[in-house]
Amino acid sequence: MSIRLRDVSFWYGEKKILDRISLEVREKEHIGILGGSGSGKSTLLKLLSGLYTVKEGSATVAGEGTTEGIRKKVAMVMQTPGLFPLSIRENITCGHPIAEEKIWEAVRAAQLEEWVKGLPDGLDSLVGERGGNISGGQAQRIAIARAIAKDAPVVLLDEPTSALDGETADALLRAMECLTEGKTVIHVTHREETIGNYDRILVLKEGKLFEKESVSGI
Numbered sequence: 001m002s003i004r005l006r007d008v009s010f011w012y013g014e015k016k017i018l019d020r021i022s023l024e025v026r027e028k029e030h031i032g033i034l035g036g037s038g039s040g041k042s043t044l045l046k047l048l049s050g051l052y053t054v055k056e057g058s059a060t061v062a063g064e065g066t067t068e069g070i071r072k073k074v075a076m077v078m079q080t081p082g083l084f085p086l087s088i089r090e091n092i093t094c095g096h097p098i099a100e101e102k103i104w105e106a107v108r109a110a111q112l113e114e115w116v117k118g119l120p121d122g123l124d125s126l127v128g129e130r131g132g133n134i135s136g137g138q139a140q141r142i143a144i145a146r147a148i149a150k151d152a153p154v155v156l157l158d159e160p161t162s163a164l165d166g167e168t169a170d171a172l173l174r175a176m177e178c179l180t181e182g183k184t185v186i187h188v189t190h191r192e193e194t195i196g197n198y199d200r201i202l203v204l205k206e207g208k209l210f211e212k213e214s215v216s217g218i
């Protein structure tokens with residue numbers, strides 16, 4: 001099993017967000033999770049990525065039971081890419097020693113090769129404060145290149161295609177196919193069309209996780 005949650009609960013202060021959630025995900029399975037705004041989708045991914053610790057219950061991800069172990073086995077792409085005001089290269093490697101060829105493989109898979117090769121400083125071009133020198137779609141694909149370069153067995157996606165126009169979204173979707181192929185994937189979203197071809201679709205509602213068929217009114 002790639003992911004195993006047992007009776008996991010989580011709350012911020014007094015407010016319970018996740019209420020005894022259990023989930024088993026097989027290796028390389030692609031799971032979509034639907035849920036309205038504020039239903040706890042991002043919170044669930046933060047637990048699965050080892051950013052937060054479960055308050056009750058247990059979480060095992062890629063065989064790891066500690067947040068430190070989990071963080072090494074998971075690559076996450078968030079709604080807003082969160083780039084550093086450094087070079088494209090540094091945004092992809094995050095300071096890890098990654099071979100030049102591997103970086104270019106990730107750039108290619110993320111549909112960024114043509115653009116990066118056309119820049120005067122190539123991979124060493126600066127993305128600027130808050131990604132100021134680049135478009136939203138390019139920023140998101142740099143975040144995807146970072147996740148591809150990490151080559152982690154588990155990929156977590158938090159609405160990575162929202163708020164982008166049609167043409168950009170096409171390149172983004174191709175990049176995401178490269179990122180998710182052969183990996184265990186959890187993709188949370190409030191838009192069902194982005195997870196149409198996934199193996200299983202679940203729904204997060206009122207702190208509980210359901211199989212989609214058993215839920216109405218979402």
Ligand SMILES: Nc1ncnc2c1ncn2[C@@H]1O[C@H](COP(=O)(O)OP(=O)(O)OP(=O)(O)O)[C@@H](O)[C@H]1O
Nearest residue numbers: 012013017035036037038039040041042043044190
């Ligand atoms: N750091 C925090 N401290 C306190 N409350 C929080 C924190 N982060 C989120 N919440 C609250 O927890 C609930 C779930 O938030 P979460 O971000 O997980 O929802 P979401 O399903 O990802 O929503 P969206 O679709 O808008 O991204 C919300 O009510 C939110 O206000």
Ligand SMILES: [Mg+2]
Nearest residue numbers: 041042043158
């Ligand atoms: Mg969210």
